[in-house]
Amino acid sequence: MKILVVGSGAREHALAWKLARERDVSEVLCAPGNPGIAEVARCLAADPARPPDLLGLAVREQVDLTVVGPELPLSLGIVDLFSARGRPIVGPTKEAAALESSKAFAKDFMARHGVPSARFRVCDTAEAALDAIAGGEFGLPLVVKADGLAAGKGVVIAEDRATAEQAVRASMIEGRFGASGSRVVLEEFLTGxxxxxxxxxxxxxxxxxxxxxxxxxxxxxxxxxxxxxxxxxxxxxxxxxxxxxxxxxxxxxxxxxxxxxxxxxxxxxxxxxxxxxxxxxxxxxxxxxxxxxxxxxxxxxxxxxxxxxxxxxxxGALPSRPARFRNEPHVGVVLAARGYPDAVETGKPISGVDTAAAVEDALVFHAGTGRRDGQLVTSGGRVLTVVGRGPTYRDAIDVAYRAASHVHFDGMQLRRDIGRKALLGSDPGDGSTQGVDTSRIRGLTP
Ligand SMILES: Nc1ncnc2c1ncn2[C@@H]1O[C@H](COP(=O)(O)OP(=O)(O)O)[C@@H](O)[C@H]1O
Ligand SMILES: [Mg+2]
CATH class of the missing domain: 3.30.470.20 (ATP-grasp fold, B domain)
Structure with a gap:
């Protein structure tokens, strides 16, 4: 089976890495991929925002099955396009992708089908949203969400009324998220x-x-x-x-x-x-x-x-049993560029990736990496994900940080507490991780 993976991040690297190891897979292609993916798949230049180009590529390469990583091609209808031409592809149609591409659709849908979710109101005009805020029906904090895709920036948790109103104005009047913000969803704040x-x-x-x-x-x-x-x-x-x-x-x-x-x-x-x-x-x-x-x-x-x-x-022939998983926790630490999540620096030489990947029970997945004169360099905000596994969360954390300690690039930033919640969460007691004295947790840093 020849499989095409669409995308270029660490998620797609993980997909391509897994597929490349499998018996029934003759070749993995990735469009557009990245230097890490190129070690396990054949990368082909293509823009995930142009589904017709990807269809052309799948036809030309006689791909048996396509799997889509990011949301953008899905919301642009790549699955509809492939399906119309009889090309097997895994992913939702454009209409089904509305579960993500429209928070208003998702909320109304959940309400229609009794799926538990925060109480909400969909507002089509700024006036309606400001009125609803003034009415105080959901109390404070109030959650204000742009309806459409907003690259993770469309949600504001407003502690007071002025902040909620400001979020509505930014989204619906100033057009901060373009068409994605012309509708908003106001939601009750959930705790847990x-x-x-x-x-x-x-x-x-x-x-x-x-x-x-x-x-x-x-x-x-x-x-x-x-x-x-x-x-x-x-x-x-x-x-x-x-x-x-x-x-x-x-x-x-x-x-x-x-x-x-x-x-x-x-x-x-x-x-x-x-x-x-x-x-x-x-x-x-x-x-x-x-x-x-x-x-x-x-x-x-x-x-x-x-x-x-x-x-x-x-x-449409998937068995409904649960998939089989190894009983081993996995912990992944993202190595990000200076400036992330805002404007980032790129083009910084990266060293130590091979040493990190050679650490026992560690894996390194590429995201924002590129090549310049043969040298691996940074090319995006999230550069690499370093994954560790082990018999316990503690072991997996230690492996991930030990492997990550080998990687260097100018301005590298990472969190030192990835996985700590799992240690706390498995504590006896009420299972709460809030308000716990984190000084009890050791061994988390390389
Ligand atoms: N109703 C809610 N109550 C409490 N927190 C929320 C609520 N909705 C969203 N959040 C917080 O905001 C984050 C982002 O919201 P989400 O709906 O996942 O939007 P997106 O991932 O598209 O930015 C969530 O991960 C959660 O922490
Ligand atoms: Mg989210």
Missing amino acids: QEASYFVLADGVSCMPLSSAQDHKRIFDDDRGPNTGGMGAFAPSPLLTPEVERRVLDEIVHPVLEGMAAEGRPYRGFLYVGLMLTAEGPKVIEFNVRFGDPEAQVVLPMLDEELSWLLGEAAT
Whole structure:
């Protein structure tokens, strides 16, 4: 089987790495890929924002199956395009991708199907949003979300009314997110702990994959601005078998049944962003693809052929049993460039990647890397994800940081506390990781 992976980040590196090791895979292609991916796949220049180009490439190369990493091509209808030409592809159609590309759609959909989520109001005009804020129906803090894709910058947690109003004006009047912000969703603030849950769906049934937790803020202890993700670990100790059952029964199955019933059956990876509240798991958001950095820690745990699962998903023949995973926690630390998540410096020489990758039980996935005169250099904000695994979270953390300590580039920044929540979360007691004395946790730094 010849497989094409669309994308160029560490998530796509993890996909390509896994596929390249499998028996039934004759060749992995990646468009456009990156220097790390080039070690396991043949990279082809193409713009993921141009689905027709990717179709042309798949036809020319006689690709048997295509899997899409990022959301943009999905929301642009790459799956519709491939399907119309009879080309097998794994991912949701443009209509099904609305679960991510329109938060208003996702919220209304959940309300229609009784899926637990924060109380909300969709506002089509700034006037309506400002009136709703004045009405105070959801109290404070109030969550203000731009409707469309906003590269992780479209959500404001407003502690006071003035901040909420400002968020509405920025999105709906000043046009900060373009068309994505011309509608907003106001939401009640949920308290609890966040985790994510992944399934692979084939339009009707789904295969439960794994849980994970990511670290969105740039600095340790979840401080500073939001990023695309500074690290992740899997599985999440918060997703006990009992919670997992609720997530499947109350969220995943009703969502897949509802999507099918509304004529937009869901196929592909589904990322369920969860808040584990006192009342049970509630949906924060859906992503219509694998998470990044979650894919980098979940895929290496998968103990069966991904190519086979993807093939079954593409043809609607996926078994509904859970996928098999190695019983070994994985922890991934993102190495980011100076300036990230704002303007970043690029072109800095990177050293030590091979030494890091040679550390036992470690893996290195590339994201923002490039080559200049044969030398590996930085080319983006999130440069690498270094993954460690081990019999315990502590072991996996130690491996990841030991491997990361070999990598150097000017301005490199990383969080030192990736995975710490898993150690706390597995403590006896109420399972809470909030307000715990973190000085008890040792051995987290290289
Ligand atoms: N209703 C809510 N209550 C509490 N926190 C929320 C709520 N909605 C979102 N958040 C916080 O904001 C973050 C971003 O929101 P999300 O809906 O995931 O948007 P996106 O990932 O598209 O930026 C979440 O990870 C969560 O920490
Ligand atoms: Mg999110």
